[in-house]
Amino acid sequence: xxxxxxxxxxxxxxxxxxxxxxxxxxxxxxxxxxLVFPYQANGEQVTLNNTTVGSALIAQDFNASVFFHPRNSxxxxxxxxxxxxxxxxxxxxxxxxxxxxxxxxxxxxxxxxDSTLFFFGSRYVNIxxxxxxxxxxxxxxxxxxVKT
Amino acid sequence: xxxxPEIAFIAIIWLIVIVVGWLxxxxxxxxxxxxxxxxxxxxxxxxxxxxxxxxVDPTKDMTWKQYFISLLLLNSVQAAFAFLILSYQSFLPLNxxxxxxxxxxxxxxxxxxxxxxxxxxxxxxxxxxSYFSQMMAITFLQFTSAASGMSVAVAIFRxxxxxxxxxxxxxxxxxxxxxxxxxxxxxxxxxxxxSTGIPQTLNGYVLANTISGGTEILKVGPVASMTSIMQLxxxxxxxxxxxxxxxxxxxxxxxxxxxxxxxxxxxxAFPFLFGRMVGxxxxxNVLLFTSYMLYAIDLAVAFIALSSLNRGMEARLGVxxxxxxxxxxxxxxTGSVNASLxxxxxxxxxxxxxxxxxxxxPGGAGVGTMxxxxxxVMTVFIVGLMxxxxxxxxxxxxxxxxxxxxxxxxxxxxxxxxxPTIIVFASxxxxxxxxxxxxxxxxxxxxxxxxxxxxxGSDFLGTAGNTVFFNVSTGIVIWLGRFxxxxxxxxxxxxxxxxxxxxEEGLKTDNIxxxxxxxxxxxxxVILTFFPFLVIGPLLAYLEGIQNAL
Numbered sequence: 001x002x003x004x005x006x007x008x009x010x011x012x013x014x015x016x017x018x019x020x021x022x023x024x025x026x027x028x029x030x031x032x033x034x035l036v037f038p039y040q041a042n043g044e045q046v047t048l049n050n051t052t053v054g055s056a057l058i059a060q061d062f063n064a065s066v067f068f069h070p071r072n073s074x075x076x077x078x079x080x081x082x083x084x085x086x087x088x089x090x091x092x093x094x095x096x097x098x099x100x101x102x103x104x105x106x107x108x109x110x111x112x113x114d115s116t117l118f119f120f121g122s123r124y125v126n127i128x129x130x131x132x133x134x135x136x137x138x139x140x141x142x143x144x145x146v147k148t
Numbered sequence: 149x150x151x152x153p154e155i156a157f158i159a160i161i162w163l164i165v166i167v168v169g170w171l172x173x174x175x176x177x178x179x180x181x182x183x184x185x186x187x188x189x190x191x192x193x194x195x196x197x198x199x200x201x202x203x204v205d206p207t208k209d210m211t212w213k214q215y216f217i218s219l220l221l222l223n224s225v226q227a228a229f230a231f232l233i234l235s236y237q238s239f240l241p242l243n244x245x246x247x248x249x250x251x252x253x254x255x256x257x258x259x260x261x262x263x264x265x266x267x268x269x270x271x272x273x274x275x276x277x278s279y280f281s282q283m284m285a286i287t288f289l290q291f292t293s294a295a296s297g298m299s300v301a302v303a304i305f306r307x308x309x310x311x312x313x314x315x316x317x318x319x320x321x322x323x324x325x326x327x328x329x330x331x332x333x334x335x336x337x338x339x340x341x342x343s344t345g346i347p348q349t350l351n352g353y354v355l356a357n358t359i360s361g362g363t364e365i366l367k368v369g370p371v372a373s374m375t376s377i378m379q380l381x382x383x384x385x386x387x388x389x390x391x392x393x394x395x396x397x398x399x400x401x402x403x404x405x406x407x408x409x410x411x412x413x414x415x416x417a418f419p420f421l422f423g424r425m426v427g428x429x430x431x432x433n434v435l436l437f438t439s440y441m442l443y444a445i446d447l448a449v450a451f452i453a454l455s456s457l458n459r460g461m462e463a464r465l466g467v468x469x470x471x472x473x474x475x476x477x478x479x480x481x482t483g484s485v486n487a488s489l490x491x492x493x494x495x496x497x498x499x500x501x502x503x504x505x506x507x508x509x510p511g512g513a514g515v516g517t518m519x520x521x522x523x524x525v526m527t528v529f530i531v532g533l534m535x536x537x538x539x540x541x542x543x544x545x546x547x548x549x550x551x552x553x554x555x556x557x558x559x560x561x562x563x564x565x566x567x568p569t570i571i572v573f574a575s576x577x578x579x580x581x582x583x584x585x586x587x588x589x590x591x592x593x594x595x596x597x598x599x600x601x602x603x604x605g606s607d608f609l610g611t612a613g614n615t616v617f618f619n620v621s622t623g624i625v626i627w628l629g630r631f632x633x634x635x636x637x638x639x640x641x642x643x644x645x646x647x648x649x650x651x652e653e654g655l656k657t658d659n660i661x662x663x664x665x666x667x668x669x670x671x672x673x674v675i676l677t678f679f680p681f682l683v684i685g686p687l688l689a690y691l692e693g694i695q696n697a698l
Contacts, residue, residue, distance in 0.1 A: 013323070022285070029372060032339060041348045043354060075461060124463040147360055
C-alpha cells in the first residue's frame with residue numbers, strides 16, 4: 001500500500017525525529033554520564049555503614065533533637081537546605097541535647113555553608129552534610145541515633 | 149529592594165546571553181541561508197541520513213500555505229505518537245515503577261501541550277510517567293516543538309526580507325534546527341548539568357533507609373537529557389511536578405544560572421538572526437532592544453515587592469534568584485518554575501502576566517521574534533497613518549490586508565484567554581474544582597489560560613487542573629494559541645516576499661526612535677486589551693495585601 005505523499009513524509013520525519021531525539025539522545029547522554037559522573041548521574045547517593053541512607057540533594061526527616069531539621073514548607077517539599085539563620089536558630093537545641101558548644105556548632109555551620117549568588121547573596125547550608133558531619137566527628141554522641 | 153550587586157549580577161547574565169546569542173545568530177545564519185560552514189563536515193552526513201530516510205528534498209521551496217500545512221501535519225503526527233505512548237505506557241518498556249496508563253484527557257492535554265511548545269502540565273512526572281514516556285513522549289516533543297518554532301520564524305524572516313527565493317522548505321529547516329542547533333547544544337548542556345548533580349540514569353528509583361530509621365524513595369531517571377532541552381527550547385515542562393524547584397532538576401546556584409542562560413539564548417539570538425537575514429543588522433538590534441526594555445520593565449515591577457517574599461522558595465536559590473527566574477521564564481515564555489507562584493507577591497505575578505500577554509519580551513524560541521514582527525506591522529501602520537505616509541517596512545508596502553491579518557493574530561490572544569476564563573466562572577466549573585471566587589481564584593484561572601494561550605506552561609492550578617474540562621479546554625486553547633498566529637504571520641510573510649522593494653520613502657525602522665515608538669505601541673495595545681482583567685486579578689490581590697498590612 002502506498003500512502004499519499006503529504007501523509008508519508010510527515011510520518012517519516014516524525015519517526016526519525018522520535019528515534020533520534022527520544023531514544024538515541026537520552027541513551028547517549030546516559031551512557032556518558034554513567035561513565036564520567038556516576039555519583040551525580042545516580043542522584044548523589046549517600047552511604048553510611050554500607051547502606052544507602054538517602055541523597056545529598058533530597059531532604060529527609062531527622063526526628064531526634066540532636067540533628068538539624070529540614071523546613072517543611074518549601075516549593076519542592078524536599079528542600080535539603082536551610083537558611084543560615086534557620087541553622088543558627090537550631091544550635092541552642094542541639095547544643096543542649098549533645099553538650100557540643102554553641103561556638104563549635106556555629107563554626108561547623110559556617111564551614112559547610114554556601115551562598116545563593118556565589119560571592120554574595122543569602123547563605124544556606126545542607127542539612128544532610130551537616131548531620132553527616134556530626135555523625136562522623138562525634139560518634140560517641142551520635143551512634144545511638146543512627147538507626148540505619 | 150534589589151541591591152546594587154544584584155543589579156550588577158543581572159547585567160553580567162545579560163551580557164553573557166547577548167554575546168552567546170550574537171555568536172549563535174552568526175552560526176544560524178550560515179545554516180538557514182545555506183552557506184558553507186566548517187562544521188559541515190560533521191553535520192552534513194548526519195543530515196543526509198535524515199533527508200534520505202524521510203524522503204525530503206531540502207532544496208524544494210514551499211509557498212506559505214505549503215509551509216504551514218507541513219508544519220501542522222508534522223506536529224499532529226508527533227502529538228499523536230506522544231498521545232499513544234502516554235496512553236499505553238504500561239505495555240511499553242522502561243517502566244521500572246510500573247506506572248499505569250494516562251487517562252485519555254490527560255494524555256491529550258499533555259500531547260497537545262508539549263507538541264506546541266507550551267508544556268502546561270496537569271501531572272507530576274515523577275509519580276506518573278515511565279522513563280520511556282519521559283524520553284519518547286516528553287523529551288522528544290521538547291526537541292520538535294522548539295525546532296518547529298525556529299523553522300517558522302526563519303521562514304517568516306525570509307518572507308520579510310524578500311532576499312530569498314521563497315520561504316524555504318519546512319522539513320529542511322526543521323531537520324537542520326534539530327541536527328545543527330538543538331542536539332549539539334543540548335548534548336553538551338546535559339553533560340554539564342549532570343556534573344552539577346542532575347541525575348541521568350535508567351536504573352529504577354532507589355529505596356533509601358534514612359538515618360533516623362525511616363525509608364525514602366529517590367526518584368532518579370533520565371532527568372538531565374530533558375532539563376537541557378526543556379530550557380534551551382523554551383519548553384519549560386519539567387521531569388518533576390515541582391519543576392526546577394525540585395533539587396534533582398536544579399541542585400544548586402550553578403545549575404540554576406546555567407539553566408537561566410540556556411532558556412535565554414535562542415530567543416536572544418533570533419532578533420540578531422533577523423537582522424542578518426534582512427541584510428541590515430540594525431533592524432534586528434531594534435527588535436532585541438525593544439524586547440529587552442520590556443523585559444527590564446517586568447523585572448523592575450517584580451523587584452519592587454522583593455522584601456516581602458520568602459514563602460515557597462528553595463533555600464539554595466533564595467529570593468533574588470526565584471523572582472528573577474519567575475520573570476525571565478515568562479518573559480521568554482519558557483514556563484519552568486523554581487519557586488511556588490502561590491508564595492509570590494502579586495506584583496511578581498503581574499510581571500509574569502505581562503511577559504505572557506506580550507509574548508515578545510523576547511518570547512519563545514523563534515516565535516518570540518515572530519510576535520515582535522506582528523507588533524511591528526501594526527506599529528508601522530499606525531505611524532504611517534499619523535504621518536500621512538504609505539506604511540512600509542524593509543522597503544515593502546504594508547497593505548491594509550497585512551494589518552488586518554496581524555490584528556487577527558493579536559485579537560485571537562485575548563479571545564482564547566478570556567472566553568474560557570469567563571466560562572469557568574459563569575458555569576459551575578470553578579466551584580466544583582474548588583477554585584475560590586476572590587482575586588486569587590480569578591488569577592489562578594486567568595493565569596491558566598494565559599499560560600496556555602501564550603504557550604508558556606507555568607501554572608497556578610497544577611494537578612488540580614487534571615479534570616476533563618481543564619484538560620480538554622486548555623488543550624484546545626494551546627493549539628489555537630500556537631497555530632493561529634503562526635498561520636497569520638506566515639501569510640503576511642508570503643505576501644511580503646513577492647512585493648517590490650523601495651527603500652527610498654519609507655519610515656526609518658532601524659533606529660532608536662522606532663524602538664521607542666514600538667515599545668510605546670506594544671505597551672498601549674496590551675494594556676488596553678487586558679487592563680480590566682489585570683485589575684481584578686493580581687492588582688486587586690496586591691491592594692488587598694497592602695490593606696491587610698495596614
